[in-house]
Amino acid sequence: MWELIKSNQRKSIFLFLGMAITLVLLGYFIGSTFSPDGGGLFGVSIAIIIWTVLSIISLTAGSSLILSISKAQEVTPAVHQQLFNIVEEMKIASNLPAMPKVYIINTEAMNAFATGKNPSNSAVAVTAGLLSKLNRDELQGVIAHEISHILNRDTRFITYAAVMLGSIVIISQIFLRGMFYSGSGRRYGSKSKGGGQAQIIFLVIAILFAILAPIMARLLYFALSRKREYLADASAARLTRYPEGLASALEKISECTDELPSANKVTAAMYIANPLKKKGMKLSDLTSTHPPISERIKILRGMMHGVNYSDYQKAFSTIKRSSSQIIPASGLSDNSAIPLRESSEQLKEQQSAIDEKRKMGNIMMAVNNYSLLTCICGLKIKIPPAFGTNKPEIICPKCGNINKLELAGRI
């Protein structure tokens, strides 16, 4: 397994270096605009300083920062016991050193992500929509996918890369806006006669580069995150021994059109499926943080005979008609046949829309500490925590009975 992680990291290092070079060049050209001799080096150091500072911040506060940006709330097993059981199962199956913290995001959209510095200090977050619409097998597939990201050290790597992308965007934005509002850089150039020509050339290059760098960095960042999705899918199939679970979860996620309001371009790469999809819009392959979902589903369903890494690679090659190796050689050499397991539950009848809505509402309310009160007439009253501070009682709108709030039990 270590070999797998190493190899995955080695491949990504090239993409990562590409981003680093973009950042350094950007600093150099911008620095040179202001003073052709020595300015370039100064620009490079500023760029590196910005990146270092942001990296330190993201390393120390990274997980909590990402979780709070995504509006995820940490929950106890009482809120959703099944989710905790599945996370624990997958933690044991994957040999993770510590139980990840579990977060729920209060939204109808269906998505999930993992974050964390290292495997012993990690977190998984799922949306309430996901919990209400997936059955146990599907949820297990999604959690296994997220745990694989933690195990493969993807979460840390993506954090670094996201920060680097952020730095590049910040630097070029400051430069471009600065140029725009100060009129032009020529004010400085006209003072020194000798350097004038060179400065104008550098200025043109810098402006071009400042426009192109964020685009290039973004493409590299997207390529980086796409590669990791396939490996995480393969690991998830192996962990659960039931690729159909993840496949049908992905299918449901792709059918869901609710957008995740708290996701942005940079955090998008962390989710199991691209959270920024629009209705009826097909993202082109190049600018997508994730491989096309339909392809991931086909590959998972193509694993007819076993759930080993080599089975995933075989399915991948057949469906993509490409010989590119998603799984490193060491993973393929492990030929111990791991058979598929049976589905853990009979195909349930399709849940009605109301059931789904209620189930999700109850999860959201449990996360937010609502109290549940059933009036003697049978009306269920759910009370937000903020309510109790204002009024001690609720008059039932149905029967007029006065319900004292102290008697209300927690859900």
Next chain:
Amino acid sequence: MNCPVCNQPLIILELNRIEVDYCTNCHGIWLDEGELELLLQNSDEKNKLFNSFLIDNKSKEKSVKCPICFKKMDKIICGDKNKVTIDKCRRQHGLWFNKGELISVIEMGSLDKHDKIIKLLREMFSYNLS
């Protein structure tokens, strides 16, 4: 979530799996996006009702803010004969009904022939209606 009219926390009422957000102070009702569709499951009735929605710019009713995004909501006129003005979030977060408006809207134009929903809602608020 707070009541857009009196800013008190809304409570949630559930009877026979129908769930509404309710203000104990002004007896108004908030329906999240999609909840009205759940209430009226028959698609013909639903379409008839939604087609009758008409934005009213000249309404003199005091405008209220969406309890989710805190942006001003549109006034919507429903129905042809007995017009009722309700509030609708411009960003599709949901609908706000002042006291009694929800029942009027559902009753309107014999939307609900079986009267199941109306009976349920009447039952839910029987004490307040009397």
